[in-house]
């Protein structure tokens with residue numbers, strides 16, 4: 001079986017700003033295999049978030065091809081994209097993005113609601129996901145009653161719950177202190193070892209060091225794409 | 233399908249959560265709907281009540297009884313138009329009965345004379361009642377009238393003929409003159425003449441809240457004449473046969489009366505033929521007035537309410553842009569977001585509608601308690617209409633914001649602060 005999860009060919013994303021065109025992504029060729037653990041780095045404005053949006057099917061390229069699981073997303077409408085996001089992708093955001101009025105359990109089960117899964121199964125799976133990130137004892141807490149690191153772990157649980165093909169994290173440690181960041185990265189590493197594909201965006205080198213492939217962007221172009229030396 | 237119900241249920245939970253989280257705002261939003269629903273139900277209740285009271289009153293008059301009189305009910309307050317007409321005679325009743333008897337095709341059953349005074353006074357010992365409606369009639373009266381006796385009997389043909397000084401009284405008079413004892417067999421005074429009470433009518437209530445059937449005293453016609461002379465106001469009560477159209481009966485009566493009055497063709501009638509229908513046409517403008525005012529108030533408040541809800545839902549969409557982006561990122565489809573916001577505005581409107589209904593029902597109950605005679609009636613139909621109106625308001629006002637929310641771009645929304 002083909003091990004390629006994502007394939008991008010001469011992918012561009014332009015923003016029209018008045019009479020000016022911002023080339024947020026300029027002719028990107030990139031592919032990711034299953035079970036890769038990747039860090040995307042680059043200075044501010046280099047196009048990291050734009051790339052992440054396209055990989056996460058939140059946005060579509062202006063030109064070029066983007067295939068996920070061998071499926072091209074170019075022709076898809078909003079609802080098809082929503083379905084792909086729901087089934088294939090788990091998002092972790094820098095600002096956590098939990099719904100403040102829902103408790104952990106209900107935040108985590110949200111993707112399952114959109115997948116049309118029954119309450120009972122949702123409950124079991126959400127509990128399971130929370131246990132995996134070490135929050136089995138906080139299920140009925142609201143986000144306001146948790147620390148930043150705990151909140152981000154809830155968000156990771158939410159990203160995991162659909163067994164997505166891909167976990168996408170945009171600066172997941174951007175709002176966390178160093179030791180909490182380390183905890184979060186440990187979780188990502190464990191998930192990677194468990195077979196998940198993880199792409200994370202960061203501008204911190206030591207965070208990137210947890211991963212095994214480093215892609216550097218500059219001005220919408222790939223500056224470098226290196227793999228960590230294989231250990232052992 | 234299962235997904236649909238799951239999402240709907242979740243949307244409901246979220247909607248209530250949102251409403252609970254913004255109580256004041258939700259209440260202000262719902263206010264327009266509350267006012268609208270209160271006004272729509274109060275209007276409907278008033279119209280229902282008037283209708284019900286009216287039906288009850290009309291049934292007292294009798295659907296199949298036609299009243300020949302000097303004046304017309306259809307133009308109340310214009311008595312001067314009929315002032316110059318000759319008075320009716322009680323003898324017409326006998327003459328009409330003879331004509332009916334000679335004509336096997338007649339649609340009429342019987343004519344009964346009635347001569348009345350509406351300012352009589354009655355007394356018993358030291359008790360005294362004023363403004364009593366007194367009239368004399370024949371023994372056939374009961375065939376043309378509603379109302380059962382609670383005690384005693386009606387007078388018999390021979391009592392009627394001879395003008396026996398006996399009478400029947402309404403319930404109010406009975407309780408007014410005889411609070412603690414039976415009225416039967418007592419001698420009361422009507423215009424200083426002694427009458428023996430032989431029957432008491434059951435309580436009937438007021439006719440259109442104006443005229444009380446419980447405040448009347450009935451004597452044989454000849455006895456009435458002995459007391460009041462020939463000066464009373466004459467009504468010929470005519471009962472129609474079953475299944476006869478009122479219009480046909482009227483025409484027949486009109487012909488008979490013109491014959492009795494010897495009116496040449498071309499001359500206008502100098503009498504009026506009245507029946508309960510005349511009241512209906514009197515009442516319609518009142519009902520229409522209430523309906524128009526009610527619809528206007530309802531429409532205005534619902535319109536203002538709908539605009540308010542639309543506005544607030546737009547604000548809510550704006551405020552929750554990031555939430556919408558997140559939900560979309562997690563897999564919410566357009567219609568899911570649309571539903572969520574629609575259900576939210578729908579819930580606010582429904583809650584507003586229910587609140588309005590509760591208020592309206594309380595007001596109705598209060599009015600019923602304070603004014604038991606006031607015709608008022610709440611109906612299931614009104615509840616259904618109110619709820620439908622609330623739901624429609626919710627959909628109309630929620631649709632535009634909900635559509636705009638469903639179309640938000642997920643990437644842009646997530647960046648929104």
Ligand SMILES: Nc1ncnc2c1ncn2[C@@H]1O[C@H](COP(=O)(O)OP(=O)(O)OP(=O)(O)O)[C@@H](O)[C@H]1O
Nearest residue numbers: 015017022023024043044045046047048049050051
């Ligand atoms: N919605 C948009 N409309 C117009 N221009 C945009 C939009 N989104 C991004 N851009 C532009 O595209 C370029 C890349 O932006 P992007 O957000 O991908 O950068 P980034 O690498 O994530 O930066 P940072 O590290 O600050 O988050 C920037 O020049 C930005 O101004």
Ligand SMILES: [Mg+2]
Nearest residue numbers: 048049050170
């Ligand atoms: Mg960014």
